[in-house]
Amino acid sequence: MEKIKRVDEPTTKITDDVPRVPQRANFFMRARFGDLGSKPQREYPRFVAKYPLSKAHGKVMATQLPIHDGEVAPDKAPMPDSLQERAEHIKALCHFLDADIVGICEVPEYAWYSHDLDGEPIEPRHKYAIVMLLDQGYETSRASSGDDWISGAQSYRAYLKGSTISTTVAGYIRELGYEARAHSNADSQVLQLPLTLLAGLGELSRIGEVVLNPYLGPRFKTAVVTTSLPMATDKPIDFGLQDFCSKCKKCARECPPGAISFGDKVMFNGYEMWKPDVESCTRYRVTNPAGSGCGRCMKVCPFNKRGLFQHRIPLWFAINVPAVRKALIWLDDRLGFGNRTTSWKWWLDHEIQDGKVVEPKRTNQRDIRPNRPPSRDRQIPVHPAENNPPPSAKEPVPVNRRAARTRTSEGSPGDD
Numbered sequence: 001m002e003k004i005k006r007v008d009e010p011t012t013k014i015t016d017d018v019p020r021v022p023q024r025a026n027f028f029m030r031a032r033f034g035d036l037g038s039k040p041q042r043e044y045p046r047f048v049a050k051y052p053l054s055k056a057h058g059k060v061m062a063t064q065l066p067i068h069d070g071e072v073a074p075d076k077a078p079m080p081d082s083l084q085e086r087a088e089h090i091k092a093l094c095h096f097l098d099a100d101i102v103g104i105c106e107v108p109e110y111a112w113y114s115h116d117l118d119g120e121p122i123e124p125r126h127k128y129a130i131v132m133l134l135d136q137g138y139e140t141s142r143a144s145s146g147d148d149w150i151s152g153a154q155s156y157r158a159y160l161k162g163s164t165i166s167t168t169v170a171g172y173i174r175e176l177g178y179e180a181r182a183h184s185n186a187d188s189q190v191l192q193l194p195l196t197l198l199a200g201l202g203e204l205s206r207i208g209e210v211v212l213n214p215y216l217g218p219r220f221k222t223a224v225v226t227t228s229l230p231m232a233t234d235k236p237i238d239f240g241l242q243d244f245c246s247k248c249k250k251c252a253r254e255c256p257p258g259a260i261s262f263g264d265k266v267m268f269n270g271y272e273m274w275k276p277d278v279e280s281c282t283r284y285r286v287t288n289p290a291g292s293g294c295g296r297c298m299k300v301c302p303f304n305k306r307g308l309f310q311h312r313i314p315l316w317f318a319i320n321v322p323a324v325r326k327a328l329i330w331l332d333d334r335l336g337f338g339n340r341t342t343s344w345k346w347w348l349d350h351e352i353q354d355g356k357v358v359e360p361k362r363t364n365q366r367d368i369r370p371n372r373p374p375s376r377d378r379q380i381p382v383h384p385a386e387n388n389p390p391p392s393a394k395e396p397v398p399v400n401r402r403a404a405r406t407r408t409s410e411g412s413p414g415d416d
């Protein structure tokens with residue numbers, strides 16, 4: 001990562017007036033409260049727990065909820081005066097605990113959720129964020145279709161590691177006499193996407209609300225520790241992804257419900273981005289009848305590689321020689337990357353139905369479709385911040401898909 005070009009601002013334009021949003025606006029929460037209809041609401045409680053391994057992951061994570069925050073030691077420990085030394089110490093600690101890549105940034109106010117699920121305001125508390133990336137596992141990703149029965153457990157492997165490491169790091173910093181709070185998948189008061197950009201860990205990709213790292217691709221989850229401990233911060237990176245994604249549409253071609261844009265970037269809630277159809281994506285992940293969750297976009301992305309020598313050479317060209325990007329994208333398909341390596345499959349296809357582990361009726365068995373037309377005319381529905389449900393709404397606030405579609409046909413969603 002030290003060799004990747006650093007820039008003053010993220011390669012995604014972010015305006016000064018990004019609105020803060022409540023936790024209730026997250027589309028998984030909207031599914032839980034019935035905003036997407038009765039089926040996603042019915043499936044929400046089991047969409048992770050219907051696969052035995054993900055259920056086990058979730059139970060361990062739940063035990064860590066009470067230690068995300070806690071008492072701060074009354075006296076400050078002796079610390080190096082150099083902010084750089086402190087940052088290097090904290091990053092080394094995260095690596096010691098098994099985080100894959102770590103960055104540090106200041107937390108802009110908009111990165112804090114505005115309200116929790118009870119409608120209580122969330123006050124921005126800490127100046128700094130330690131952001132860590134946790135690999136979801138290359139070999140398993142190679143063997144999987146991305147939306148079969150192991151898919152959710154790949155996410156949860158990374159979420160659990162992130163929860164364990166972030167709660168440990170936050171606890172350690174509190175022992176040193178500084179405030180610190182862990183933010184995991186199970187309980188986060190911050191939006192982790194902008195922090196991942198600002199901490200220099202990746203660029204925003206065509207997948208939409210997904211950051212892509214040059215060495216892990218999109219095959220990671222994040223965990224964050226916010227803290228009052230002053231440290232040196234990192235700068236955002238630029239490895240040419242905006243140009244690469246403008247030429248490559250493989251994730252859009254392969255997304256099962258067609259939730260990824262083939263088109264151009266738009267302004268949305270203060271970000272210039274390829275806007276995904278978050279509602280369709282969430283609906284598919286929650287109700288997937290032949291698997292658990294979905295990460296097929298992650299699976300098929302040409303950056304989803306292991307970092308071996310034979311992968312490093314094309315990666316160097318992808319980063320440094322824009323003229324060859326189209327050829328590399330073509331080659332990725334020709335070499336069959338994105339197909340399943342079925343000899344590497346190690347897991348059992350299982351589903352928990354009515355409390356019993358059974359063989360599932362169906363399993364998604366997909367390989368790539370290079371001959372699928374590369375672009376189709378598609379309107380991506382857009383739900384601007386002012387249409388978010390009230391922060392404390394416990395009743396369904398139905399998503400108005402027709403109005404959201406009209407917004408895209410009327411022009412840039414940022415004009416709303």
Ligand code: SF4
Nearest residue numbers: 255281294295296297
């Ligand atoms: S997670 Fe699945 S449904 Fe969502 S954008 Fe990726 S491929 Fe599409």
Ligand code: SF4
Nearest residue numbers: 205206245248251301
């Ligand atoms: S599959 Fe291609 S377009 Fe999609 S995120 Fe990866 S590089 Fe970008």
